[in-house]
Amino acid sequence: MNPQDLSDTDNFEAKPTETNPLDNVEISEALSYKAYAKINLSLEVLGKRLDGYHNLATVMQTVNLYDQVRITPASDLEFDCSIAELVDENNLVWRAALQLFEKLPEENKQGARIMLEKSIPVAAGLGGGSSDAATTLMALNDLWGLNLSRYELLQEAAQLGSDVPFFIYGGTVLAEGRGEELTQLPNLKTSWVVLLNPDLELPTDKTAQLYKALYRSDYSEGSITRQLVSNLETGQRPSPSLLFNTFERVAYEQFPQLDMYRHAMVSAGADYVRVSGSGPTLFTLLDAEEEGEEIVQNLQAEGLQAFLVETV
Numbered sequence: 001m002n003p004q005d006l007s008d009t010d011n012f013e014a015k016p017t018e019t020n021p022l023d024n025v026e027i028s029e030a031l032s033y034k035a036y037a038k039i040n041l042s043l044e045v046l047g048k049r050l051d052g053y054h055n056l057a058t059v060m061q062t063v064n065l066y067d068q069v070r071i072t073p074a075s076d077l078e079f080d081c082s083i084a085e086l087v088d089e090n091n092l093v094w095r096a097a098l099q100l101f102e103k104l105p106e107e108n109k110q111g112a113r114i115m116l117e118k119s120i121p122v123a124a125g126l127g128g129g130s131s132d133a134a135t136t137l138m139a140l141n142d143l144w145g146l147n148l149s150r151y152e153l154l155q156e157a158a159q160l161g162s163d164v165p166f167f168i169y170g171g172t173v174l175a176e177g178r179g180e181e182l183t184q185l186p187n188l189k190t191s192w193v194v195l196l197n198p199d200l201e202l203p204t205d206k207t208a209q210l211y212k213a214l215y216r217s218d219y220s221e222g223s224i225t226r227q228l229v230s231n232l233e234t235g236q237r238p239s240p241s242l243l244f245n246t247f248e249r250v251a252y253e254q255f256p257q258l259d260m261y262r263h264a265m266v267s268a269g270a271d272y273v274r275v276s277g278s279g280p281t282l283f284t285l286l287d288a289e290e291e292g293e294e295i296v297q298n299l300q301a302e303g304l305q306a307f308l309v310e311t312v
């Protein structure tokens with residue numbers, strides 16, 4: 001069950017239904033699930049809590065850049081990933097799978113082969129790992145017939161990380177508390193989003209470090225997010241002045257080269273640039289696809305990793 005002991009599944013591919021002659025386990029075609037990335041339209045850190053976490057008011061939004069979680073029934077639990085370094089016991093997908101495995105009754109222990117194909121940049125402020133974990137919970141809940149309710153899945157998700165519950169919902173969501181108190185909002189009218197993933201060295205505990213670097217004076221009381229929510233509830237497009245992120249100051253301070261990437265986005269045609277989550281991914285929202293295409297082409301011509309995505 002140790003993911004580091006995995007057999008040669010590096011090039012694992014979905015296979016049509018067949019019978020494995022060794023253990024007579026039927027291998028059916030892998031079920032494939034999309035794990036979408038997110039951006040934070042607003043992100044206000046309200047203050048530090050006694051448990052060491054911070055209270056937030058944030059509007060999160062899924063976009064159609066996604067990883068794929070492929071699940072095949074198997075007798076044992078196996079995990080593999082298109083990025084070999086991500087295969088370890090701390091991977092949130094593996095932890096999500098173990099958490100649900102524990103819920104299976106002794107007389108009905110089942111396994112699964114989980115293959116994660118990454119497209120979302122890692123540790124980028126796009127929630128990739130959290131989304132992969134939430135998707136794994138939902139997929140294994142189906143595969144193993146656990147029949148966990150959405151509420152129960154949210155509880156499982158919250159144990160894995162503050163951002164994970166959001167991905168059980170997806171769409172446009174207000175997240176409060178440490179990120180696990182969710183209110184589904186009307187879906188944002190489809191918008192185009194240019195994402196720019198800066199090529200920066202990131203510390204492994206990037207998120208924790210950025211929280212630590214916040215000053216008291218960075219905290220706000222949530223009024224920008226409340227205004228944004230009321231705009232979204234009346235179907236208005238979010239005004240750039242409401243796309244506020246507490247982490248902007250510390251992100252530019254901790255990653256001094258980030259400013260160069262912001263400049264590149266402005267030169268490529270973006271009217272404004274925002275940091276997603278704790279960064280370092282930068283984004284801008286657009287009404288028209290052509291505007292987004294032009295910005296992305298300009299950025300790619302500079303050799304930068306830019307994506308044009310839509311809100312979903």
Ligand code: C5P
Nearest residue numbers: 052053054161162163178179207208211
């Ligand atoms: O919940 P998660 O494990 O993703 O959080 C990673 C780190 O980010 C936490 O250990 C904590 O330092 C910080 N964090 C926080 N307040 C939150 C969410 C995360 O301080 N609401």
